[in-house]
Amino acid sequence: MMRRRGRPGSTRAAGPPRLGLTGIALLATAGLAGCAGAGGTTLPASARSLSSTGAGAGAAAGTGASGTGQAARTPGAPPAGQRPGNVPLSTAAPTRTAQPLAGQVIALDPGHNGANWSHPAIIGQLVNVITEWKACDTSGAQTDAGYPEHAFTFDVAMRLARLLRAEGATVVLTRHNDDGVGPCVTQRAAIGNRAHANAAISIHADGGPSSGTGFEVIAPGRIAGAPDAPVIGPSGRLAADIRNAYHRITGEPYSDYVGTRGLDVRTDLGGLNLSTVPKVFIECGNMPNVGDAARLTSPRFRERVAVALEAGFTAFLDRHS
């Protein structure tokens, strides 16, 4: 779902983009059919210093994910720093296993949204992702049988949120249902930033060639002056930890059509370029591939995906706390 259309740098020499109405309409259409990687247009250098959130992000975000910036505290979990000393011993719950992720904030971004396809005017708005102007969001991929990527990503995110909260983490989500619109990729990054997340992930499944199989984890590439510049190193380490855990726990192969040994680096994804916290994307499999589709549509497999991602976060945060 996120095929490149040339590296961002490759078109910069061509001069400023001339985005007439036709061009914008084409980009919006491309955004509808594809994923976050489709429909990009190189931004002139003069525009790269403009607001990184881009016009329209807020409007779209407000339609489907109001309040998504609010951190959800685990029910029953003590506030940070609170000791159980004021609880009478006779009624105190017995000490169970430690919560290794207590105090950690993790931002989960389930890619796309269920009603994106029916709101082209909103998700087709162009937003500034530093290296390009891109559609606010896209409708995502699907299997040949019609199982949509947005449903996959939301289900995995819900499973993963449950696991992380059980380990004591505070989980922040970029959307709380699967029948809304957006938010824009710019807003998805901003939600993790506002939460000062210790780590973040955008969850996706690819819409690659049907012959291709496997997964890949995408880390942000270095862009001078971009908001994510200070977290390029940690994001790369997060990518490696997620890649290792995913490969080990799900048994899925590295993608055989994109990336290198399950890893890739890109500078065209707004969700990464605009992140000020360590963040990666994952393409959990390739939806048009028959074998991958069979697994992606299995609830049991999605639970394993969530377990794997939790393990990846835990490995990363163990070393960065």
Ligand SMILES: [Zn+2]
């Ligand atoms: Zn996607």
